[in-house]
Amino acid sequence: MRKLLALLLAIATLSAGCSAGSDDPDPRPALSKGETISLASLGLDWPRATGTLTPPKRPATPAGFDDVDLDEMAKVLTKWATVAALDDAVWQDNDPRPAVAATLPKAAGSTLRKQVKDAVSPHLAVANVFADDVSIIGKPLVTSAWKVSKDKDGKGKSYILLELQTRTAYEVRSGDGPTRVIGVLRVHGLSAYADTTDDFGVGGGWQEYGAGDCALALDDELRPESDGADALKDLKTFTRIGDGSKLEMPELGVQEQVDDEYLKRCREGQV
Template structure:
């Protein structure tokens, strides 16, 4: 499992990728890997995101502020995870400029620009030869907390985590499953109107390692047995009502060095 390096800019933006799949092709007969074989029975997205009830606003923060933040986060998450128009986008960030307030969109752009996989840092984007079969399955969860900035001013952080499972097919190949955990969040002070800070992170399960770094896109892992092992961890998180992003060792970062190793065929 590998993780893209975290960014710390305005507040924080950790773009993470769980890339535990092997790049070596399976030496045995292809293993079936579908929603049915994984016994996955989450709700189908059908192009829409329906998050659970919003948590109560923390003391000192107005419920209406949290509701505005939640509305923006839901639209942001829907566009980048379950909206079919976004799965093949070459510039998912530009599509968010109509959803996010101007300052938040600008901050997000600064945060993802230096990433090895800037498109995947923003949205669940698939390779050119990858077809999403049917509608993805999805669960989601909220997390709200207060923190203090360096000037000891208290701000609220509202995060929405999506856990989206896609049945996919690479070319004319067998059906596979890719899962993506994505956290998208906004931060605000009690008097904030729409000049939010942005936070976020993502991890994938069941996708090929080097495709993330080289192609900046999700492609199914060539080893279905390894993918199944990863997806079992993903499903466990998706069945939870709490936001969870697995911690991964520093040495497993997908960074510029890893990208070069992929290009040199050393992975």
């Protein structure tokens, strides 16, 4: 699993990482240990994506902020999340950054592009992008969750942070290999002062499950994990989160961060 997570008021710093799975109990029957992994074998009953994300009702507006402003933020976040996860033109785009930035107000889109410019994986920083030889089978399954919080900046001025998380499960095949599933958690966030109209702070994060390790750092793209057992262990965490109604991004260790050091280890064959 890889993580890209940071949500700040002004300019967010984005980082990346990977997971080692989870031992959390799962009420579903034990997953098959075979090489083929499908959406059906995972027992997912999530909504099938139609190209447009339909998130649940947004959280209530915190005191001191306006419903109209939060509605606008929610509208922008929904459009952003839709393109990042469900736009099939973006899945294998050579550079998804323009399409994703275009979903945001001009200043916020420019901020996002600056944030990811020097990322190890700048394309995965903004969208779910797959290798050219990876076929997406049918439409993905997706659930989503909101989170709203209120805080103060360094000068004591209150601001609001609205986040929308997508949990998207793709059934894929690399070349003529077995069917596999790649899951992606992606958080999109906008922050604003009470008097903000379109000058939003922007940030976000992502984690992948069931994808190959070094392809994310070396090639900036998603491709299935070669070890089916490891993929199943990873996907167990993903399905638990996707089944839930709350935004959750598991904590990851330093060794799981896809940063310059991780890239170096991949190049040296140490991952």
